[in-house]
Amino acid sequence: MNKRRQFLGQLTALGGSYLLAACGGGSGDGAGSASGAAVANVAARASTASANGTTIPSASSITDTSGAVWTLSQGSVYRNGVKAGNTYNVTLLMIYGAVIYHQGTGGQFYAWNGSTWTACNDPRLGGTSPDGTTIPSASYIIDKAGAMWTVVNGVIYRNGGTVGNTYNVSLLLWYGGKIWHIGTGGQFYVLTDLDRWLPCNDPRNAAAIAASTGMFYGVNGHFDYTYTPSQLVSILRNMGCTSYRVGCTDDPKQLNAVSKLAAAFQAAGLQLLVLINQGVYDSNGNVFSSESAAYSRGQQVAMAVANALKQYGVTLYECGNELTRQNATILDFTNAGTKAVDFNNRNWPAMRGVMRGMIDGVKSVQSNAKCGINFCVADIGAADALWDGMQPDGTGGYPKVRWDITTWHNYEVYGDIFNIGIDGSGPGFDLPTYCKARYGVPFIITEWNTGPEKAQDYRASYISNTLSKYYQARKSHNIQAVMYYVLDSGNNTYGVMTNGTTLNPPYSALTSFMTGNPAN
Missing domain, CATH: 2.40.10 (Thrombin, subunit H)
Structure with a gap:
């Protein structure tokens, strides 16, 4: 079987005229026999290639699949009698998988790419180790x-x-x-x-964190929807949603709207997660001048929100929205955020201060409330630095930000959250598993969707496929909830309904999965 694959590979390399001739495409004027001879020559070279895994020593020479003869003399590698690159002290020459390798000084392996040697592992070791090795x-x-x-x-x-x-x-x-x-x-x-x-912690421990039940399926909304609280309750129940995320500040108009929503949700037994939507900018649009100033503002707004909502049983708060992805906090939006140096060192104290202030503000009013901090893309570099009291420049000893729930946004452009790329292109890793082990708290995906430019058929397919991944990983990865963004975007860019009219097939894809797959 291996020799057949090698033979077919050589045929592909020969070019179209030879292939046509070999398949009976000759004109009968002699070209067919000449081409047939060329193909036969290739086949002969392939058939005389050394067996896979042949080494010098113990063999005296190696023939590759192109017919070239490789030898080893006084520690240098030769191809058809001519030195192949700059080699010395070579102890082993080998053909493996139709590639020529040598082992050089110190045991390092190198592969021949047709013109030079490139460092690699011993190919006999195999590829990436199985997960859990x-x-x-x-x-x-x-x-x-x-x-x-x-x-x-x-x-x-x-x-x-x-x-x-x-x-x-x-x-x-x-x-x-x-x-x-x-x-x-x-x-x-x-x-x-x-x-x-x-x-x-041990990343393999799936039962290390107790997550609340009954809120896995969620959706985002806004405080200024024209839907009444009772209409929203009915919409969510019909969809199979058990949780709802909505943001507000300490603005009285916003707080009044969210308070009415909280009262209706409490009566209906639905879970409300409230985003305290305070950023890193002051009332003049400038980054807070100090960590203490940011802390004071964060504490002030969080106390006002928690005081207004505690009577309605709200106990889940998200302290800030995409704060690591502001112009003031991320140096380059194309970075995945896996390194602390991806973030703005100068403005870091303002972000840390407002986060700490919001958490402390909520806790001062509701000691039993749970506070989440929100991240995007693969921002574990930011999360680690905040958790450990570090600056992006690597200095430490600063106040630590400790949250009760790790919250994340996972839009399609960011990549698969269970195999998300380092710096957007490097080898992927399982982000919820990393967070579970590092921070030891439940995980909520508070926003997820594909891009606004996608067609509705594509969006529906994405919803079904992504929800299936989340659903299967909910227990092993301690995922407490996944909250689709958004219920109604006012158009067909993100939402699944507009002014009470459902947008299909996305609406049907979302609701059919939620109602058909109980998340207990």
Whole structure:
């Protein structure tokens, strides 16, 4: 079977005229026989290629699938008698998967790409290790980038070099697209993009966090909808939604509207998550001048919101909306946010202050309330820095932001949240698993959708496929709720209805999945 694939590959490389001739496309003027001879020659070379896995030593030469003969002499590699690139001290030459490899000084492997040698792993080790691979019992781990991980005398090595300061390591784990280890005293650590080991819980523990039940299916709305509270209750019940996210500030008009909604939801037994929509800017549109000023404003608005809503049983608050993705806080919107250095160091204290202020403001009014902090894309760099009291420049010792619920936005353009790319293009990792292990609190996806430009058929398909992924992962990833954005966008860009009229097929896709898949 392998030789047949090699033969077909060579035919493809020959070009159209030879292929036509070989398939009976000759004109009968002799071209057919000449082309047939060329094809036969290719087949002969392929059939004489050395067996997969042949090495020097013990073989004296290797023939590749193009018929070239490879030899090893005094530590240098030769192709048809001519040195192939700059090689020395070569101890092993090998053909594997139709590619020529050599092992050089220090045990490093290199692959021949047709003109030069490129560093790689021993191809016999295989590709990316299966999720959940550990050392021990495996002797090595290969990550998605092709790096090989080993543990020697309790120290962690990547491609032969140490990674950070590790010792007494008893377990190395490949899980959810990340490298984890257990260090001294049984503490787990996870490796970040900047080769820092951060403390965490065992990522494999699916039952570590108790999440509230009965609110998994949610949808977003706005305080200024023309729907009455009773109409909204009826709409949500018909859809199969059990939770609703709505934002407001301490503006009396907004608070009055949300208070009426909260009263209706309390009577109907529906869960209301209230976004306290305070940003990093003061009343003049400038970034808060200090962390203390930002904290005071955050605390003020949160106390007003919580005081107005506590009588209606509201206990879930999200403290800020996409604060890590403001012009003042992200340096480059194309960055995935997996590194703290992706964020604005100068304005970081203002963001941290307003977040802390909102959390403390809610807690001062409702000690039993739960507060979430919201992130976007793959902003674990921001989340880690806030959680650990760090600045984007790497300095520490600052106030820590500690939230009760990790909330996230996951639009299609950001990527699959269970395999989201590092810096938008690097190897993906399982973001909810990372958050579960790092912060130890429930996870809510408070906004999700595809783009506003997508056709309605596409949107419906996206809704069904994405909800299926969320639904299957809800328990293993401690996902407390997923909240579609949005109920009514006033047009057909995001919403599933407009002025009470359903937009199909998105509305049907959303409601049929919710009603057909109980989330208890």
